[in-house]
Amino acid sequence: MKNTWRTILSGSGGQGMGMAGKILAEAAFMQGFNTAQSQTYGAGARGDLSQSGIIISSEDILFPLIEKPDLLVILNNKSYGHFAPILNSNCNGTILIYDQDYAPPPKGKINSPSFGFTVVNKAREILSEKAACMVALGILTRLWIPLDKTNVSQAIQETFPGKTGLQNIKCFEEGLKLAENYPL
Amino acid sequence: MTIKKLLTGNDACTYAAINAGARFFAGYPITPATEIVELCSELMPVYNGNFIQMEDEIASIAAVIGASLGGAKAFTATSGPGLALMSENIGFAAMAEVPCVIINVQRYGPSTGIATKFSQSDVMAVRWGSPGDHSLIVLAPSSVQDSYDLTVEAFNLSERFRTPVILLSDAALAHVREKVEIREPGELNLYQREKPSGPVNGYLPYGTLHNNVPVMSNFGDEHILRVTGLVHQESGYSSDNSQIAEELVQRLARKIDNYQEELPAPFFYGRQAADLIVVSFGISARASLEAVNTVNSEGFKAGMLELRTIWPFPRKKVKELCSGAKKILVVEANHGQVREQLISCGFPPEKLRGVNKQNAEVITPSEVLLALKEENS
Structure with a gap:
């Protein structure tokens, strides 16, 4: 039985990678898991x-x-x-989730099981690109991470109090919907 | 009461300092220690403490020394280039026996190096950055929990030994988030510095020793305290007498060296009487432990020693735990600064293999694993 989940979110500084990682870690913490979260520190995050x-x-x-x-x-x-050595390997065991509009995988170079979603555009529809990772969190929560969606929602709400929080939660819920038909 | 929180290493150090009773912080923001400065600026006023952003690191440590002499538990936080500027006054604090805590979040060096990147290369700088035969204590946490626990310990030791204590964190540990059990002040054993109680007239600030540590008044108390970085007599007045100088400098070393059992002991994991032992510290110890557990599950006889007190180097413990090993791997993200200490303990250089990394990246479990397997083949 799987007991450890290692996830990396990778994108452009400003898409909310660090914030989303922190939210995921907070939700895992609420649910009683051990968790460790790290993020790019320096110019990359900007x-x-x-x-x-x-x-x-x-x-x-x-x-x-x-x-x-x-x-x-x-x-x-x-x-x-950056991740070519992992994604090009035939036996890496890594699953890839990507933004199908802005980050389609280079043809013929990816050997990982791959699943594309409309992440960034969905976030733009609801709030802004800065919420792209909230959509991604929804997809992860539905497909992969053993976390209760109410814990993730609560962690989002605590991170963004008020109206922004509700919009971020909407992005998260859209992510949940997008992933409904993708059994991993 | 114990509270569980998800914190970064830097935040854990800050909460620990507050809970250990620190009520004075003076610092100058520097990557990757800035978050400690930021959080102190928020928390100190809440706890009726003082936060001062100074003009530089020289002034920061000077203000900390002043606050401590006035009776406060005081600290600062910095990184390589800031530590270099603090060196003179760290020596002053050692000589004048002023309790204080310096959190040094190591970044890649030398000089300004790469501000945002990781390194463990300040091992010798924290020990010998300041001139003279001074003594001090250096502790190295390996997790966010450890960052909390050893910061509390740093304050206790600084008060107990009246010495600067440096917490040797790093850029990776400073920013990783992990679960921390925060024991609040009521649940912590906190050491309170001793105060003189005898007659005011004739009080000698360096004349009454308890375990080689002077029982000193606070600056401004009725027991007059004289403070200097010069060699001084029991009265605190300066002296150029060679015998006084020798006695003072040797006592400064003795007051710590003779009581090493009070300092955090190394952790030993894995097989006792192991053929292969990994010695490491800080976040590299985490990679090492994962690698040692992996090889032991494959039938190796490997052990792992995690240094928690770096200075004074725990020679006795290291010799005791490592003497039976056929090979010792010293895992550290520098050129081999801890490995040199093992050589000075008497381990032959051919028995020691350095697993070093100097590319500003963290040493990984698979890198330690590879070295272990090479040694076992």
Whole structure:
């Protein structure tokens, strides 16, 4: 039985990678899991390649950073260069979720099981690109992460009090809907 | 009461300092320690403490020393270039026996290096950055929980030994978020510094020793305290007498070295009487432990020693725990600064293998695993 989930969110600084990672970690913490969350620190978080890693486990987490993710969420093309060694391998075991409009996988180069979604555009419809990761969180919660959606919603609400929180929760719920027909 | 929270290493250090009783922070923001400065600016007023953003790191540590002499538990936080500026006054605090805590969040160096990137290369700088045969204590946390626990311990030790204590964190640990059990002040054993109680007339601030540590008044108390970085007599007045100088400098070392059992002992994991032992500290110890657990599940006989007190180097414990090993791997993100200490403990260099990384990235479990497997083949 799986007891540890290692997820990396990768995109552009400003798409909310760090914030989404923190929310996921908070939700895991609420649910009683052990968790470790890390994120890009420096110029990357301000417009360049930005990442957040979240480990969720029912066991003690020895090493808090992620060497190889079980799940990789990619929201920009630049991320493919960074993760090429993992995604090009035939036996990596990493599942790829990507933004189908802005980050389609380079043809013939990805050997990971891959699933595309309208992430960024959905976030723009509801709020702004800054909420792209909230849509991604919805997809993750539906398909992958063993977290109760009410805990994720609560973590979002606590992070963004007021009206912004409600809009971010709507983005999250849209993500849940988008993933309804994708049994992983 | 114990509260569980999800915190970064930097935040855990700050909450720990507050709960240990620190009510004075002076600092100058520097990546990757800035979050400590920011959080202190929010929390200190709430706890009726003082926060001052100083003009630089020289002034920061000077203000901390002043606050401590006045009786407050005081601290600062910095990183490599700031530590370099603080060096002179860290020596002053060691010489004048002023309790204070410095959180050094290591970043890639030398010099300004890469501000946002990781390193463990300040091991020798924290020990010998300041000139002279001074003594101090350096502790190295390996998790966010450890950042909390060892910061509390840093304040206790600084008060107990009347010495600067440096917490050696790093850029990776400072920003990773993990669960922390926050024991609040009522549940913490907090050391309160001793105060003189005898007659005011004739009081010698450096004349009454308890376990080689002077029982000193606060600046401004009726027991007059004289403070100097010069060699001084028991009265606190300066002296150029060679015998006084030797006695003072040797006592400064003795007051810590002779009581090392009071400092956080290394953790030992894995197989006792192991053929292969990994020695590490900080976040590299986490990678090492994962690798050691992996090889032991495959039938190896490996152990892992995590240093928690870096200075004074726990020579006795390290010798005791590692002497039976055929090979010792020293895992550290620097050129081999801890490995040098093992050589000085008497371990032959050919028995020691450095697993080092100097590319500003964290050492990973698979890198330690590879080294372990090479040694076992």
